[in-house]
Amino acid sequence: MxxxxxxxxxxxxxxxxxxxxxxxxxxxxxxxxxxxxxxxxxxxxxxxxxxxxxxxxxxxxxxxxxxxxxxxxxxxxRQTPSPGFPALITRHPAGTCTTAAGVHGAVMGPAATWWCVPRGTC
Ligand code: SF4
Missing domain, CATH: 3.30.70.20 (Alpha-Beta Plaits)
Structure with missing residues (x-):
């Protein structure tokens, strides 16, 4: 902390x-x-x-x-948004969404995790 x-x-x-x-x-x-x-x-x-x-x-x-x-x-x-991560980054015209996992690793080294989800799921 x-x-x-x-x-x-x-x-x-x-x-x-x-x-x-x-x-x-x-x-x-x-x-x-x-x-x-x-x-x-x-x-x-x-x-x-x-x-x-x-x-x-x-x-x-x-x-x-x-x-x-x-x-x-x-x-x-205490005002941290309760839904937290994964969070929507953007909606692509093709119908996919990019989201961020948000929590970055400290043990294996820093890394950002992103993924795309298909149309209709974001
Ligand atoms: S650079 Fe990384 S470790 Fe430093 S404050 Fe930002 S998120 Fe935390």
Whole structure:
């Protein structure tokens, strides 16, 4: 679990933060590039999310982090969208959907899992 005591000083000021346990896997900025970015050898919050959809996106990035290095106050963490992952990324004109599993591996090394599902199932 992320710790405010280990908050990286490179984070933008505000409730969301990346702590020093980040392993630089890239899941957070792949999922939410508006608010997270690589900064040296670890991630940081580049811009604090606004309430609503932006906060939901940042909370999903926190859920995807394999080492729980993304933190926010408990009242915000409790707002993590209950459906969680897999999450719909996009609907393709051909009728398939791309979804993300979201949880990235920390033991075998960081990896993002994506898959396409057929028409009518998303
Ligand atoms: S998902 Fe977690 S471990 Fe990966 S880069 Fe972001 S903060 Fe670091």
């Amino acid at each position: 992320a710790s405010p005591r280990k908050r990286r000083p490179e984070n933008a000021s505000g409730p969301f933060y990346v702590d020093s346990s980040c392993i630089d896997c890239g899941a957070c900025w792949q999922w939410d590039p508006q608010h997270f970015e690589d900064h040296g050898h670890q991630a940081r919050v580049r811009l604090q999310p606004q309430p609503g959809e932006e906060t939901e996106r940042a909370l999903m990035a926190a859920q995807a982090c394999p080492v729980a290095a993304i933190g926010a106050p408990p009242n915000l963490m």
